[in-house]
Structures are given as structure tokens and as C-alpha cells.
Amino acid sequence: MSDPELRGRRHGPGRRPPFFTNCEETAAPGTSHGLSGGRTLCGIPRDRLTLYRGPFTPAGETACPRCGERALGEPEPGVEERLRHRVRGAVPGRPREELLAALRQGARVGLWVSGPAKDLVRHHAGRERIVEGGEPVEAVVRANRRLGLARVVHGTREFVVFLPEDDRPFVTRAEPA
Numbered sequence: 001m002s003d004p005e006l007r008g009r010r011h012g013p014g015r016r017p018p019f020f021t022n023c024e025e026t027a028a029p030g031t032s033h034g035l036s037g038g039r040t041l042c043g044i045p046r047d048r049l050t051l052y053r054g055p056f057t058p059a060g061e062t063a064c065p066r067c068g069e070r071a072l073g074e075p076e077p078g079v080e081e082r083l084r085h086r087v088r089g090a091v092p093g094r095p096r097e098e099l100l101a102a103l104r105q106g107a108r109v110g111l112w113v114s115g116p117a118k119d120l121v122r123h124h125a126g127r128e129r130i131v132e133g134g135e136p137v138e139a140v141v142r143a144n145r146r147l148g149l150a151r152v153v154h155g156t157r158e159f160v161v162f163l164p165e166d167d168r169p170f171v172t173r174a175e176p177a
Contacts, residue, residue, distance in 0.1 A: 018071060018073070019055055020034030020035055020036055020041065020055065020056040020067075020071055021034070021035040021051055021052070021054075021055070021056060022034070022035075022051075022052045022054050022055060022056040022057070023035045023040065023049040023050060023051045023052060023056075024049065024050050024052075025044055025048055025049060025050075026048055026049060026050045027048065029050070030062060031062055031063075031064050032056060032057070032060055032062045032063050032064065032067075033049070033056065033063075033064045033067045034056035034058070034064075034067040034068075034070070034071045035049065035051065035056070040064070040067055041064075041066065041067040041070040041071055042064055042066035042067045042070070056071060058071040058072050079109045079112060080103055080107070080108060080109055083103065083109055083112065083150055083152070083161065084100065084103045084104075086161070086163060086169055087099055087100055087103070087161060087169065087171060088100070089168065089169065090161070090168060090169040090170055090171050091133075091136070091168055091169070091170040091171070093133055093170075093171070094132065094133075094173075095132050095133040095159060095171040095172055095173045096133075096170075096171040098157065098159070098173065099152060099159045099161070099171050102152065102154035102155075102157065102159070103152070105154070107152050107153070107154035108152070108153075109150055109151070109152050110151050110152065110153055111124065111149070111150065111151040112148065112149070112150040112151075113148070113149055113150075114146060114147065114148040114149070114163075115146065115147070116144060116145075116146065116147070117140050117141055117143065117144050117145055117146070117147040117164070118141055118144050120147050120149045121137065121140070121141050121147075121149070124149050124151070125137065125149060125160055125162075126160065126174055126177065129158075129174040129175045129176075129177065130160065130172045130173070130174045131173055131174060131175055132172060132173040133170060133171055133172040133173060134172045136162070136170050137162065137172070140162055140164055140167075143164075145164065145165055145166060146164075146165040147162060147163065147164055147165065148161075148162075148163030148164075148165070149161065149162060149163065150163065153176060156176060157173065157176070158173065158174045158175070158176045158177070159171055159172065159173055159174070160172045160173075160174050
């Protein structure tokens with residue numbers, strides 16, 4: 001679904017159209033369906049389907065009308081919108097407020113990874129460049145649990161967001177690389 005204006009729907013900033021895998025009913029080929037979880041959007045179970053590499057195109061000539069209608073429902077949030085939602089619940093402070101403002105102004109997420117805290121901090125945090133809000137980093141490294149880490153550059157500002165799996169997120173500001 002590469003055309004953001006399919007059937008008059010416009011996906012706004014920070015939104016992306018949902019992605020569904022293209023498939024056909026094995027016993028009745030010729031109509032393309034969108035796969036979501038264990039069944040098509042119109043209800044055919046996965047064990048009765050042939051899957052194809054590629055996205056379901058709701059406006060395609062062979063598209064199932066019911067799948068097409070459901071695929072054009074509410075778009076999924078984009079990465080920036082998902083990060084903004086997570087940052088709203090982060091530890092309060094100036095870096096958090098500045099990042100929320102930057103995301104509202106269109107800042108883009110350049111990196112969002114997850115894995116063991118020690119590895120992510122060592123390879124992606126740029127700990128030596130953190131100039132504000134970095135006090136909790138050592139505790140996250142010592143705990144060595146799973147961590148999400150996002151990096152956002154906006155103008156001359158760079159933010160590193162720490163998203164511990166079992167704790168409250170926090171935002172740091174770093175000197176740009």
C-alpha cells in the first residue's frame with residue numbers, strides 16, 4: 001500500500017498505512033487477501049492460504065473487497081508517534097520536554113534498537129557524549145536487563161532515550177556526533 005491517498009484516505013505525519021502480507025486461498029486462487037495474525041482480514045484461516053512475499057494491495061484489481069475495506073482502516077502509528085507516546089511517561093525533566101517538543105516539530109527517530117542493556121549502552125548510547133539526564137544510565141547497565149534505546153537528532157540537539165523493559169523510560173541529551 002504505497003499510495004498514501006488510496007480511496008481518499010490521507011495518512012498524516014507520524015502515521016503509516018498498516019502492512020498486511022499478500023495471500024490467496026489455496027483452493028480458490030485468483031483473489032488476493034491481506035493476512036493479519038492467523039487469518040485473512042475477511043476471516044479465512046492461515047492453514048487454507050498460500051502466502052506471497054510482498055504486501056497486500058487493497059486497491060489492486062484482484063483484491064478481496066472485505067480485506068481491502070478493513071486494510072484501509074485506521075493507520076498504524078509511525079515510529080515517531082510510538083516514541084512520543086513512550087516519552088510522555090518518561091522521567092520528567094528538561095531533556096524529556098525538549099524531545100517532546102522536537103517530536104511535535106517533526107524530528108525523526110534515527111535509531112531504535114533493543115537488547116541486553118550492557119551491549120546497547122556500549123555500542124549505541126554514546127555515553128561519553130551525554131551532557132544532561134544521564135545519571136540513571138549506570139543503574140541500567142548494572143541491572144543488565146533488556147533495554148530499548150532510541151536516538152533522535154533534531155537540528156543541533158541529539159537525544160538518547162532509554163526504555164528499560166521493567167522501569168520508567170528516561171531521556172538524555174547528548175552532544176551531536
